[in-house]
Amino acid sequence: MEKLDFITQHRSIRKYKPDPIAGETLNDILNAGIRASSSGNMQSYSIIVSRKQSLRKRLFYALREQKMTLQAPVYLTFCADFNRMRKWLALNNAPDNFDDFLGFMVAAIDAVLVSQNAALAAEAKGLGVCYIGSTLAHCEEVAQILELPQTVMPVVGFTLGYPAENPPLRDRLPLDGLVHHETYQDYTPQRVAQIYAKRDKKGWERYMALPQLRQKAQEAGVENLAQLYTTVKYTKPFHQELSAEILNFLKKQGFLKAEG
Numbered sequence: 001m002e003k004l005d006f007i008t009q010h011r012s013i014r015k016y017k018p019d020p021i022a023g024e025t026l027n028d029i030l031n032a033g034i035r036a037s038s039s040g041n042m043q044s045y046s047i048i049v050s051r052k053q054s055l056r057k058r059l060f061y062a063l064r065e066q067k068m069t070l071q072a073p074v075y076l077t078f079c080a081d082f083n084r085m086r087k088w089l090a091l092n093n094a095p096d097n098f099d100d101f102l103g104f105m106v107a108a109i110d111a112v113l114v115s116q117n118a119a120l121a122a123e124a125k126g127l128g129v130c131y132i133g134s135t136l137a138h139c140e141e142v143a144q145i146l147e148l149p150q151t152v153m154p155v156v157g158f159t160l161g162y163p164a165e166n167p168p169l170r171d172r173l174p175l176d177g178l179v180h181h182e183t184y185q186d187y188t189p190q191r192v193a194q195i196y197a198k199r200d201k202k203g204w205e206r207y208m209a210l211p212q213l214r215q216k217a218q219e220a221g222v223e224n225l226a227q228l229y230t231t232v233k234y235t236k237p238f239h240q241e242l243s244a245e246i247l248n249f250l251k252k253q254g255f256l257k258a259e260g
């Protein structure tokens with residue numbers, strides 16, 4: 001087996017066996033997670049391990065009832081966290097400069113790097129993961145359930161467990177459409193059409209095979225994948241509403257103080 005196969009063979013897993021995850025296995029995964037690079041090595045993140053059925057049931061509703069969040073034995077939430085560091089600063093009579101946008105970005109980047117390290121470690125051990133966007137989109141509900149204090153913000157989360165499915169690899173846009181050498185080469189319409197050609201066809205076929213989405217697309221008069229993305233899946237009101245919620249909650253959590 002090529003050493004990188006566990007990365008290049010990644011698939012999000014949405015069906016899980018009920019098998020529990022041994023404490024040692026989980027610790028190995030989390031230890032691999034925290035080996036990620038971290039800004040100033042401040043490790044401005046926290047990882048919440050949710051195993052209890054009662055708690056995961058509450059998360060299931062907050063995460064908009066995606067079945068795998070109940071089926072997988074573990075849900076991991078990766079939070080941007082300056083709470084611990086700020087307490088350490090206070091203990092040592094050091095000023096606190098992290099309750100602002102830069103503080104949030106630094107902590108959020110740290111949290112995401114840890115999450116992806118942990119995801120890869122899990123996959124290397126034969127487990128599967130599926131990131132769940134509602135962790136951020138519905139951050140306030142998630143934070144209430146997990147009892148997150150000030151300057152702790154849920155950023156990403158994923159289900160973790162032993163796969164009960166073996167889905168095909170999802171496509172990626174071609175590498176040369178994503179990489180720029182030395183400086184950014186802006187895209188001509190022809191180049192964009194070329195880069196998206198395969199996805200336009202395969203993605204459309206894939207979504208049209210899902211009866212619910214096909215019906216929504218028909219009702220909305222949607223004719224192609226791009227239209228499906230912004231007319232059905234990620235609409236303007238959806239974005240505006242969630243952006244406002246996230247920004248409000250960031251303020252409430254004590255980030256963005258300097259920004260007013």
Ligand SMILES: Cc1cc2nc3c(=O)[nH]c(=O)nc-3n(C[C@H](O)[C@H](O)[C@H](O)COP(=O)(O)O)c2cc1C
Pocket residue numbers: 010011012013014066130131132133134156169170
């Ligand atoms: C931040 C983030 C949020 C995601 N949220 C969801 C989600 O809520 N539900 C879901 O089924 N998949 C979710 N995914 C998984 C993506 O749909 C998936 O990674 C993408 O379609 C590519 O498929 P693959 O991971 O199997 O290669 C999310 C992925 C990321 C990175």
